[in-house]
Amino acid sequence: TPLSHIRNFSIVAHIDHGKSTLADRLIQSTNTVAERDMKEQLLDSMDIERERGITIKANTVRIDYTAKDGQAYVLNLIDTPGHVDFAYEVSRSMRAVEGSLLVVDSTQGVEAQTLANVYQAIDADHEIVPVFNKIDLPASDIDRVAEQVEDVIGIDASGAIAVSAKTGEGIVETLEAIVTELPAPKGDPDAPLKAMLVDSWYDPYLGVVVLVRIMDGVLRKGDQIKMMQTGARYGVDRIGVFRPQMQNIDALGPGEIGFITASIKQVRDTRVGDTITHEKKGTDTPLPGFKPAQPVVFCGLFPVDSAEFEDLRDAIDKLALNDASFSFEMETSAALGFGFRCGFLGLLHLEVIRDRIEREYDIELITTAPSVIYHVYLKDGTQMDLHNPADMPDPSTVDHIEEPRIKATILVPDEYLGDVLKLCQDRRGIQLDLTYAGSRAMVVYDLPLNEVVFDFYDRLKSVTKGYASFDYQLEGYREDNLVKMSVLVNEEPVDALSMMVHRDRAEMRGRAMCEKLKELIPRHMFKIPIQAAIGGKVIARETLSALRKDVTAKCYGGDATRKKKLLEKQKAGKKKMRQFGKVDIPQEAFISALKMD
Ligand code: GDP
Ligand code: MG
Numbered sequence: 001t002p003l004s005h006i007r008n009f010s011i012v013a014h015i016d017h018g019k020s021t022l023a024d025r026l027i028q029s030t031n032t033v034a035e036r037d038m039k040e041q042l043l044d045s046m047d048i049e050r051e052r053g054i055t056i057k058a059n060t061v062r063i064d065y066t067a068k069d070g071q072a073y074v075l076n077l078i079d080t081p082g083h084v085d086f087a088y089e090v091s092r093s094m095r096a097v098e099g100s101l102l103v104v105d106s107t108q109g110v111e112a113q114t115l116a117n118v119y120q121a122i123d124a125d126h127e128i129v130p131v132f133n134k135i136d137l138p139a140s141d142i143d144r145v146a147e148q149v150e151d152v153i154g155i156d157a158s159g160a161i162a163v164s165a166k167t168g169e170g171i172v173e174t175l176e177a178i179v180t181e182l183p184a185p186k187g188d189p190d191a192p193l194k195a196m197l198v199d200s201w202y203d204p205y206l207g208v209v210v211l212v213r214i215m216d217g218v219l220r221k222g223d224q225i226k227m228m229q230t231g232a233r234y235g236v237d238r239i240g241v242f243r244p245q246m247q248n249i250d251a252l253g254p255g256e257i258g259f260i261t262a263s264i265k266q267v268r269d270t271r272v273g274d275t276i277t278h279e280k281k282g283t284d285t286p287l288p289g290f291k292p293a294q295p296v297v298f299c300g301l302f303p304v305d306s307a308e309f310e311d312l313r314d315a316i317d318k319l320a321l322n323d324a325s326f327s328f329e330m331e332t333s334a335a336l337g338f339g340f341r342c343g344f345l346g347l348l349h350l351e352v353i354r355d356r357i358e359r360e361y362d363i364e365l366i367t368t369a370p371s372v373i374y375h376v377y378l379k380d381g382t383q384m385d386l387h388n389p390a391d392m393p394d395p396s397t398v399d400h401i402e403e404p405r406i407k408a409t410i411l412v413p414d415e416y417l418g419d420v421l422k423l424c425q426d427r428r429g430i431q432l433d434l435t436y437a438g439s440r441a442m443v444v445y446d447l448p449l450n451e452v453v454f455d456f457y458d459r460l461k462s463v464t465k466g467y468a469s470f471d472y473q474l475e476g477y478r479e480d481n482l483v484k485m486s487v488l489v490n491e492e493p494v495d496a497l498s499m500m501v502h503r504d505r506a507e508m509r510g511r512a513m514c515e516k517l518k519e520l521i522p523r524h525m526f527k528i529p530i531q532a533a534i535g536g537k538v539i540a541r542e543t544l545s546a547l548r549k550d551v552t553a554k555c556y557g558g559d560a561t562r563k564k565k566l567l568e569k570q571k572a573g574k575k576k577m578r579q580f581g582k583v584d585i586p587q588e589a590f591i592s593a594l595k596m597d
Contacts, residue, residue: 001074004184006255008076008213010093012121013103014111014469018133021165022103022174023061023079027244029171030063030075060198060211060257061244067179075178076257078198080117087473088293088325088345089199090117092273094124095289096198096213096257099182101174102149106132106162107139110148110437112411112469118153129177130160136167144438152437187254192283193217193276197227198257200270202321206238206246208264212276213257215287220251224279225262228286229271233279234262266321293325295343296404296474297350297453298387300331300368300496301357302339308363309338315361316340319353326353333390335496335580336366341388347453366590368496372450375402375477389498392484395535402477403500404449407432409442410460412468417441419463427451428502446475450500485510485539488531489517492581496590506532510540520589523547528583 013019063075078097080090094100100121104114121128130149132142146157161177163170199211212219219225219239226233240248241258252258264270272293275286303312316328327343344350350370357363374386377399386392386401408429412420414436424431424445433444447456452472460468485506487497497517501509510532517530521544532540579585 001253001256003187003255005071006074006076006185007099007178007182008078008097008185008255008257009099009101009178009182010078010080010097010121011101011103012080012090012114012117014105014108014113014117017103017105017108017111017114018165019079019103022101022131022133022163023077025165025168025171026063026075026077026175027061029168030065030175059244060242062241062257063243065175065179068176069179073179074256075175078257087116087120088291089272091120091123092196093198094120094126095273095287096196097124097126098185099127099129099178101178102128102130102153102155103133104130104145104149105134106142106145107134107137109145109440110152110411112409112471115153115409115411116471116473118155122155127182128155129174129181130155130157131163131170131174132160133163133165135162135169136164148437152442185255187214188216189218189254191216192281193219193223193225193278194283194285194287195219195252195276196287197270197272197274197276199272200264200267200324202267206261208267208270209259209261210264210270210276211257211259212252214252214254216254216283217278218251218253219260219276225276226279226282227271227274227276229274229290230269232264232269234264237261237263268321268324270324272324293345295325295327295345296372296449297344297346297370298341298373299344299350299370300333300336300339300341300366300388301354302333302336302366302368302496304364304366306337311361312340312357312363312365315357315363316342319356323353325349331388333368333495335494336368339366343387347457366496368590369499370453371500372404372453374482374500377401386500389484389500390495392498392500395483400479401482401500402479403482405475405478406447406449406452406472407475408445408447408452408470408472410445410468410470411437411440411442412464413440416464416467417443420460420468423456423459423463427456428505447472448480448502449474483534485513486533487513487517488529488533489521489585490528490581490583491531492583494580494585503534506534507539514540514542517585517589518542518544521583521585524583526582 011019011022059079061077065073065075067073078093080093102118104110132145134140142162146160149155149157161170161173163174194215194217195212197210198213200208203209221236221239223236225236238248238261239252239258240246273290277283303309320326320328325345328340331339331341354365354367358365371389376384376386378397379399410420427447428451429445429447432446435442457470460470481503482500483503483506485499485501486493513532514530523544525547527546528544530542530544531538
């Protein structure tokens with residue numbers, strides 16, 4: 001295909017504004033997929049994505065479209081993830097295309113992720129076509145949304161297209177705008193090969209599949225290639241495009257997007273953003289802006305049943321093959337035994353991996369408190385990265401500690417603003433900006449990441465009845481008065497419950513933690529002290545009183561089936577407990593005890 005007849009684009013939107021539905025309609029109306037194969041959310045293939053209605057991995061599809069000018073065009077759509085955890089995936093897939101459709105739900109308006117994603121598109125120098133979706137709904141207000149797009153984002157909304165991805169209205173106009181408004185890609189077929197590694201994943205039949213965008217040169221089947229970052233060399237086995245099923249072709253030229261396979265062993269061997277060139281007569285200058293995705297949230301994953309440790313190792317190994325941004329190493333906890341310390345891009349990423357282990361591998365897990373990476377500066381002048389509060393060195397050897405900070409953007413209707421400010425303030429936030437867009441406020445806060453990773457998003461949703469939207473980016477590290485708080489149950493420290501906290505908030509957090517644990521730990525035959533401590537100093541304490549009767553006592557010895565049922569229940573409950581010294585702690589305690597409400 002000549003460059004002038006190719007259009008590469010992505011769709012940016014806040015979650016639920018209709019990105020996947022619009023993609024479905026574009027695919028369907030161009031007969032890219034036979035009617036009988038059409039199913040909803042065609043691009044969201046993973047089960048977990050479908051269930052949660054989010055797109056995790058970038059997906060892509062090639063659409064043939066004959067425009068009103070009578071010419072045949074090739075439209076390549078890269079679908080990007082819509083969640084903050086995957087901002088890096090968004091940014092690199094943006095660099096593989098020249099334009100974006102900005103989808104805004106016309107019953108809702110601009111939201112925090114609309115902003116975050118559209119700024120990524122602007123950064124990537126995209127031409128942007130606004131698409132106002134859900135016009136079939138009575139609450140649709142196109143003028144208001146157009147005003148918002150101009151005021152808040154600062155892009156021209158006069159060419160916006162009114163669409164119902166549900167009914168199909170405006171779909172042809174959207175396809176025409178892609179052809180007429182978005183620029184054709186540039187590139188030189190005679191220059192040395194320069195291709196961007198946009199994404200990679202493991203396919204059970206083909207092995208590692210690599211999504212590429214050709215910038216210059218031509219990539220052919222059988223070519224010897226090298227990855228410029230890793231230096232790895234491969235022979236290309238297969239080249240193809242997605243329609244959206246895989247279809248083999250012989251070559252990809254400038255401006256084209258497709259996949260290759262090359263006997264690559266594991267996804268970890270590929271670096272997203274890397275430049276692929278020919279082994280011989282290749283380019284010397286890689287594409288700019290490469291950076292590997294870094295995990296920012298860490299937690300321990302332990303099997304509830306310690307006999308399942310090897311199964312867990314196996315599950316983690318398999319998942320890691322397909323996810324280079326997920327890191328892990330073995331961990332031993334005095335409380336929980338053998339497990340893994342795992343690093344994730346964010347909390348959603350953590351949940352997705354944890355769910356997959358539980359569901360696909362059928363292993364029950366104990367997840368320890370999520371933690372960020374602290375920079376600990378020791379008095380001897382050295383610095384360590386602390387991923388796990390349990391590894392905190394003796395405080396007397398520590399000079400100071402720095403924590404990661406984020407810049408958070410929150411959009412919220414006026415009436416909830418007070419609650420949002422209070423929440424941010426409670427989480428040690430520093431207000432940076434407060435502006436209004438219509439009846440909604442946009443607040444920008446500098447917040448410690450560790451106050452956000454746990455339940456900030458849930459709290460935000462609950463205090464605003466779901467009306468707030470939230471997005472963040474990492475800003476860097478700053479010193480603060482941070483200490484390690486330990487928790488002792490029946491005088492025994494439970495390492496998996498220790499956490500880093502700000503000194504000024506330690507008492508409050510300690511008290512809350514002890515109270516929660518008192519609720520969560522069942523009573524035993526003896527009395528159990530529950531304490532929070534900093535160093536050797538106890539800062540909070542609760543006592544769980546002793547239990548005298550066993551559960552079957554109230555059955556009057558009569559009803560045998562009821563007695564049996566109760567004992568079974570007790571047994572099932574026990575299974576989810578871990579023993580610490582003489583005390584059984586239910587697994588849910590490890591997460592619930594940390595919630596701050
Ligand atoms: P995404 O999160 O941006 O991918 O959004 P989805 O495409 O999953 O859409 C979110 C919800 O909005 C789904 O329930 C869709 O059926 C619905 N939806 C999408 N487009 C329209 C539309 O034009 N009209 C109406 N009424 N509903 C829509
Ligand atoms: Mg979607």
